[in-house]
Amino acid sequence: MIMMTIEELRRALEDETMGLRLNMSAERVRRRARNIRRRRLMVAAATTLMVVAAAGFFTMSGTTPILPAQAGPTTIYYSDGTTVLSRLDSSSDNGLATPVGLVVNHVLDELSHADGSPLRGHSWESIANGGYAITTTIDQRAQQVLEQATDETVDNSTMYGQSRTMQAAGAVVEPATGRVLAYFGGHDGLGNDYAGFYVNEKGEATGVGRYPPGASFMVYTLAAALKAGYSLNSHWLWTPHDQPSRTGANQIRNASRCLSSPSGGTCSLLESIVSSLNVPLYDVTVSVGPGRVLDMARNAGIDTMWTDDRTRVDLRAVDANQVVPSRFDTILGIGQYPVTVLDQANAMATFAAGGLRAHAHFVRTVTAAGDVVYAETLPDPDQPRLLNAAQLADLSYALSQSAVGTGVALKTGTWEYKQDPNQNAHAWSIGYTSALATAIWVGNKLEEQPLLNRDGGTVWGSGLPTAILRRVVTDTQAQLGLQPTAFTAPAFVGELNPPGSYPN
């Protein structure tokens, strides 16, 4: 290893910043100073009001209120409740600039917005200064595994040495509880969140972690088809042809072939999924109904989706019929509309848990002065399942054909580069075992450009993202001592000749 001298460090620091120019006008500084002065006045006024209000509260109630807690910095812990993830004080080692700094945003989002949170509506600053002890769902071991696989600055990570313009993001969710065990939205906890978004105290969505899912969305299309009673063995025309709203030069194309009839013709639903064939899956979406596919995605865990003009739609707040086809057209079945990495992991968790849907969350408990004032909400184990056991067995079977022998059900997805359909801009791998659900995305840090790995090869979902996913699943299960149960053998339930398919 070549070492630098102190003098070389000095020179490097100079060189590094040599070309930097800043046109800072005194006017901009004055304007900002006025804002700061206004803010200081407001804080002073608010503090006075709070003191007055708190005094009144104490006298009126006569009992010890749960809130406000003892003032002081709030501490955020990993799921073991003892290892500190971040202490929200002004020290330089508060952890906010590390990957888990992004978790802190989600924690504050949850506590200031969740139903049943005693801190609902509170400012982030007051939560940070409230002296609370917050135990998160983040498992330190799982977090470490995820970072070691996805963080480009970690020496032996899968992303290490790849193009500096590339970025990976990932999330790991525990099935049946929705606990986010690990979250990687970027190396810099103060920078962009590439794995999702959070809502700040002003109600604004913040983060960049949503991308077109491509064929990874076919998981929901397949699940909707199985629920509608379509068999894995139903056959569909895979050769490009005129389809509703996609005719002539605008026909849907495939990025691969059907292995059992490579020259064209029909392909089974099972094989179409394994080969990520767009043409048959579009017909399946038309036949099942795009609204039902969207419902399946939403019910599995896709809370949010973005339209072509980048409007955020909270799927929990709308009826599928209100938004299909006006905002999301049939193309949704092959993954045109952006979704977050975290939502994809959450949806995988639903299938991993036998169709039991939980809500992805980051907070387990909050204590104030030793008393638990907030605890996570877990799903009712008796709530209806998304699919029946036979349909789930078929789903897991189909998805595990892409990774035979690994015991992982997974689906890859790739979305093309805008300016050149032969190149890719987004690559996904999402999957589950009975013990763990994971979603991995690889794409660009900034402007969209073709994704090339360090050997110059095009990045597909089956490349870097799947390498990361396998590593994360294997290592996390080993670290946590999880022993997933094997998937049930497929039942091949359903109709062999559903509408829109070709007779068997």
Place this chain on the structure above:
Amino acid sequence: MAEPDDFAVFVSSSSHRLFRAASLLTGGDIATADDLVADALARVYLAWPRIRSDDAFAYARRTVVNLHLDWRRLLRRRAETLTDSVPERSARNVDYSNDVAQRDSLARSLRRLTRRERAVVVLRYFLDLSEEATAAELGIAVGTVKSTNARALAKLRVSPDLTGPARAAVTTAAPIGE
């Protein structure tokens, strides 16, 4: 045209150096560095009547470093850059992206340091403060500056013992065209 006032002169003479220090502190995140300098200068402006002009740079420098270490500002800054629809890929100024990529090497190593480690390195070797002055600036013990500095140098692969010629020998020994 009005004569530029003291403060305007101070801004134009100090902002470059502050900006360069801030960009090192933020590990090459120029958008944040820009914000940091604007914030620090605004605070200098508010305190301007109390500051003697020869102290102004030191005051501004200390403010840049301390704001960099202040988590409350971090929360606030992020809160300020938000939009209701999630922004296009980057939350930062697109104009900076090329520069960010070009400056990636040292910036990347700097990013591996903790915020305090970065602060110590920048104060000691870019702003040329002594260990004592660095300690005073950060409000920590001299011993802490020493240990933090040693940790940071190790991470940056800088040897405090290595002198010029030794390095030159290593360089000549390295294969050409590497």
